[in-house]
Amino acid sequence: MSVDLLRELAAVLPPEALVTDPDVLESHRRDQAGWALAGVPRVLVRPGSTTEVQAVLRVASAHRVPVVPRGAGSGLSGGANAVDGCIVLSLTRMNRILELDRRGLYAVVQPGVINGALKSAAAELGLWYAPDPASWEFSTLGGNLATNAGGLCCVKYGVTGDAVLGLEAVLADGSVVRTGGRMVKNVAGYDxxxxxxxxxxxxxxxTEATLKLRPRPPRATTLVASFPTLVGAGAAVTEIMAELRPSLLELMDRTTVRAVEAARPMGLDVNAAALLLARSDAGGEQGVAESTRMAAICEAVGATFVAHSSDEAEGELLMGARRFAFPALERQGSTLLDDVGVPLSRIPDLLAEVERIAGQRGVLIGTFGHAGDGNMHPTIVxxxxxPDAVARARAAFDDILHAVxxxxxxxxGEHGVGSLKRPFIARQLGPETHRLHLTIKSAMDPLGILNPGKLL
Incomplete structure (x- = not known):
């Protein structure tokens, strides 16, 4: 069977698109979720076109062989992890920006385009692609689409899905469907x-996506505030979001702030319970007014230090502290990065629960994330x-998900379920909704060959 599989794939792909070298296969077994199980693939394929993707899926369907799609491998949930005997389908060769329309405010891209490459190409036309996951410099747009990735600016501009106008996709049997289009409004048929x-x-x-572009926003004003309590920080978040729409609203707890300051001294308040970072990109006097109002809200709910600046260099310095949060925690040991979301009003409760779990399990947990939309990243170190520390870390991870x-x-909130969180998806969805998901999956992939063991 495997000889026939390889022979048939070789008949429909160019030689450079078919890889069986064990070392290369090993490097394509998993994504960045070190805890998630990964199998051993039979072959790696690197199609260069939609037609070649179709051909691969037709062969896979004929042999009933699982297909695991993969981008840059930067995922954090095991979503790109191989299963034994599968075809790993890498989309990195499909890396062209097919169209960039300044007047229509859209781009047409292949899935292997790096997020940052689209941002740079758009910027040359004075435009901006908004979705900005932390991995924007190296993650592919196909991977961003697969997980509906978020980022720092989601609070104002939404997640990846909010920037998608239309798609081209190849189904399990090799047929091609197109959804949406290039228009902003389109409500014909199911979404x-x-x-x-x-x-x-x-x-x-x-295999192709039509994505919204925006005019480049004005220079932002940046605010930083320190809070003596988690409740105060949470109150600031809810008050700001009830009144304003910042372009960014990020939070780091004490453990995270101390890790950042230890690795890269910046004069951060290591005794604060939480540090809040906010931005307004309204521009001009309105941006200054929004930043001033956010500062007043922070002071009113108990911030011990508040500063804001429209200087771009100062703003980037502060943003650097937030972007360094995960690398700083990584320097203190192995990490298990979580990705959870709660209603804005429950952010203080989540932070308190994480502190309780850290104490109960005897593990170090630093929490940071996108406070403006309730998406936080408790990171277990x-x-x-x-072995005992590993067991306690695993238990803490599950405790956090139960608490959420x-x-x-x-x-x-943005990393996806993958295989890492699959045991929890049925509980979140509920039995009827979970059954509906399975029904949709069965209708679109009746042989169950597309990324088995993930999500559901």
Whole structure:
């Protein structure tokens, strides 16, 4: 069977698109979720066109062989992890920006285009592609689409799905579908575009996307505020969001601030319970007014230090502290990065629960994230060479997910379910909604070959 599989793939792909070298296969077994299990693939394919993706899926369907799609491998949930005997389908060769329309405010791209490459190309026309996951410099747009990735500016501009006008996707049997279009408003038929975005490669392989572009926003004003209590920081978040629409609203807890300051001294308040960073990109007097109002709100709810600046260099310095949060925690040991979301009013409760769990399990947990939309990243730090520490870290990870569901939240805000959080998806969705998901999956992938063991 495997000889026939390879022979048939070789017949429909150019030689450079078919890889069986064990070392290369090993490097394509998993994404960045070190805890998630990964199998051993039979072959790696690197199609260069939609037609070649179709051919691969027709062969896979004929042999009933699983297909695991993959971008840059920067995912954090095991969504791109191989299963034994599968075809790993890498989309990195499909890396062209096909169209960039300044007047129509859209771009047409292949899935292997790097997020940052689209940003740079758009900037040359005075435009901006808004979605900005932390991995924007190296993650592919196909991977961003598969997980419905977020980022720092989501609070104002939305997640990846909010920037998608239309898609081209290849189904399990090799047929091609197109959804949406190039228009801003389009309500004809079911919203299949939204169905594919965030489906983690379980319903089809996205081979082209039409994405919204925006005029480049004005220079931002940046605010930083320190709080003696988590409740105060949470109150600032809810008050700001009730009145304003910042372009960024980020939070770091004490553990994270101390990790950043230890690795890269910046004069941050290491005794504060939480540090809040906010931005307004309204521009001009309005931007200054919004920043001033955010500062007043922070002071009114108990901030011990508040500063804001329209100087771009100072703003980037402060943003650097936030972007360095995860690398700083990584320097203290192995990490298990979580990705959860709660209603804005429950952010203080989430932070308090994380502190309780850290104490109960005897682990270090630093929490940072996108406070403006309730999407936080509790990050467990542990010694991978200590079996007891590993066990306690795993238990803490599960504890956090249980706590989030009790708070009416979600087990993932932007990284996806993958295989890492699959045991929790049924509880979040509920039995009827979970059954509907399975029905849709069965209808679109009746042989169950598309990224099995992920999401559902």
């Amino acid at each position: 299949l575009t939204r169905l594919f975005v965030g489906s983690e490669g379980t319903l089809g392989i996205i 542990f010694d991978p060479n200590d 569901l009790e708070l009416g939240g979600t087990i993932t």
